[in-house]
Amino acid sequence: MRELEYREALREAVIEEMERDGSIFLIGEDMGVKGGAYGVYKGLMDRFGPERVISTPISEITIAGSAVGAALTGQRPVAEIHSVDFTTLALDQIVNQAAKLKLISGGRIDVPLVIRTQGGTGRRVAAQHSQSLEAWFYHIPGLKLVMPATAYDAKGLLKSAIRDDGPVVFIEHKMLYGTAGDVPEEEYLIPLGKADIKRQGKDITLVTYSRMVFRALEAAGDLDREGISCEVIDPRTLVPLDIDCITASVNRTGRLMVVTESCRRGSVASDISATVTAGCFHNMKAPPAIVAGLDTPIPYNALLEDASVPGVTDIREAARNLVK
């Protein structure tokens, strides 16, 4: 099978969808020569024209808001916001409008849009450009939330997100754009709401998503040599969450660990942990473990930034504690 970069996989998804459906268009900043914030759209303005690949001024509220307005009136927009940190500016349109219009219209209005953005640490771009804000979107009923880890997942999920008739927040990771993985030539879709067991195991169910998947897999490889077998589950879609896949695993292994790059307090990891434990308590051999970032804004210095989020060592340590 061929290998594609995560960035390229996303681009292919967009091209395929735009060729299939003329109502789909792209909107965001720097969409021309730069191809969007991280080059996902390189060449697309030439290919589809400036009417379908719209480059805007720095106007996040209106990037998101025009996605809502266009979605209300028959188009299917994919809006890009440079960093998840900047979605703060657009929150009214995402939270108060996109997420709510279907319910408050009595089901008569659909808002088929995708907000693509990226977050996470690793580039030393400091506190206002390195956040993991998925917990905010997780908490808002009416939004779907997707965070792909691999190139394969990114392509299949973005296609499904674009085809979904409701608003989907699609959070990529800045450190994953250049990572490569197997991506089939033939068209495929990954349904939203379906987790992926990325490594089978029998002692610990390790749930994680986005960049932490790779750290978890590395830790699982190390742990295996110590005789601790981890089942690594990547939900891929956080809302709706494939809770059945996770609880089935925890009922088998008896141990749960949830790993997130985001800070611990109010994290998606906390919610997954609580929900799964409530369902699996009598089959559990240990309390659930959450391995999360420190409750801090992300500092600039590389050592400090790295210390702010879970590393492979932290995951290994937590696993050993679970089996003690």
Place this chain on the structure above:
Amino acid sequence: MKPSSVEMKKKMLRALLLIRRFEEKAVDIYKAGEFTGYLHPCIGQEAVAVGACSALKKEDYIISNHRGHGHCIARGADISKMMAELLGKATGYNRGRGGSMNISDPDIKLMAANGIVGGGIPMAVGAGLGCKMRKKKEVVLCFFGDGASNNGVFHEALNMAALFDLPVIFLCENNLYAISTCSLDSVSCTDIGKRACAYGIPGPIIDGSDVLEVLATVGEAADRARGGRGPTLIEAKTYRFYGHHPGDPAEYRPQEEVMFYREQKDPLENFKNKLLDGGVVCASELDEMERDVAREISDSLEFARNSPQPDVKEFVKETFGM
């Protein structure tokens, strides 16, 4: 229907009357406790809704705001479904899930009324982008108030609409007050319409109590938009006769000011008298119109009162998808 036709003028008069009586009834039943929450009557501002909606075509889109009942009625909404929505009933436009501020009817392109000040303004840009892509000469009309014109997104949206020559009419109903803040104390230039020059677009400033002036100005803006010549910002000077909502005594407004607008600038009375004086309608026609509107309102209220509450179990099941 030609803008200047007798038929159109009578239609507009009836719409002004229907909005007025609907809002009065809504205020009455609200005060009597028949429904709670928010209600923002547009009494005194009806001509902006009626003039503007009368200038649009069926294929055009409307984005409304929290003070939007007039927009809905002027567009041709079913007032029974509106009344039922106010009472939160299952037969309401939004099946009881939206309430006064969110009434929408996609069948008549009434896309969303918004409870967030300025919330609809960037949506109008998006709707305009969609119109431009579809090339069907559709236009978008976005209603908002003086308060919203100070919100940051106003700048973003007008800038973008102008940049992309979008077929959007940004219609500001300047009723002089954003709750208790007078626009003279919140708008840094003398008129909101003057802000249009910052975006290189026309910014006519008109008497919002004159339904014919609104009709003509919105009509021109719609022609501009349909002709691919871009957006317009219209400032319609108007006034709400009562407070921000029924519980608001509006003590922040001088009594002389309130009396001036109620007596001199009543869009309904002024248009009625104009048509009477011009021989377009006679007194008996007007009486018949009043009775007819009264019947329509009482029928709508009876429908709403007799309608069922939404089913709670059904609602809870709906939330599982979320």
